[in-house]
Amino acid sequence: MAGYVEVSKYDVRRLANHLGLSTAEFEEKHVIHKTRAGKMHIKDELATCQFLGKDHACTVYSARPTNCRGYVCWDQDDDSVYQFARFMQLPVAALRDKEAEEARQEKEAARKRRR
Numbered sequence: 001m002a003g004y005v006e007v008s009k010y011d012v013r014r015l016a017n018h019l020g021l022s023t024a025e026f027e028e029k030h031v032i033h034k035t036r037a038g039k040m041h042i043k044d045e046l047a048t049c050q051f052l053g054k055d056h057a058c059t060v061y062s063a064r065p066t067n068c069r070g071y072v073c074w075d076q077d078d079d080s081v082y083q084f085a086r087f088m089q090l091p092v093a094a095l096r097d098k099e100a101e102e103a104r105q106e107k108e109a110a111r112k113r114r115r
Contacts, residue, residue: 005043007031011065012040018063046089 007015009023016026030050033041042065043049051060056079058064087095 003043004041004045005049005065005067007040007042007065007067011067014063015042015060015065018060048086048089 012023012026012031015030016023019026021029027040030042031040032044032047032050035041042051049058051058051064053059058068087098
């Protein structure tokens with residue numbers, strides 16, 4: 001599921017090179033949080049990754065952070081993990097609206113099957 005993406009200094013250097021930035025430029029532009037212990041995050045717990053493209057593919061795949069290298073769902077044909085992560089980030093009101101719409105669609109499909 002969605003979570004923080006921590007980057008090491010090595011990850012920052014690799015990503016910066018990939019994007020044509022200095023490490024300082026990369027940190028300024030892409031590091032969203034630095035802990036007191038010096039750990040850096042490029043993705044917050046409930047946010048969508050800033051490097052995830054509109055097609056749900058990683059835009060920095062060849063230079064992706066170490067944390068992401070073991071997490072292979074984004075380059076798969078099956079988008080269920082992406083949809084689950086997206087679903088978990090919906091506000092409660094939007095979630096209720098989505099559930100109501102799905103229930104309406106299920107009733108409509110059942111009614112069509114009975115005909």
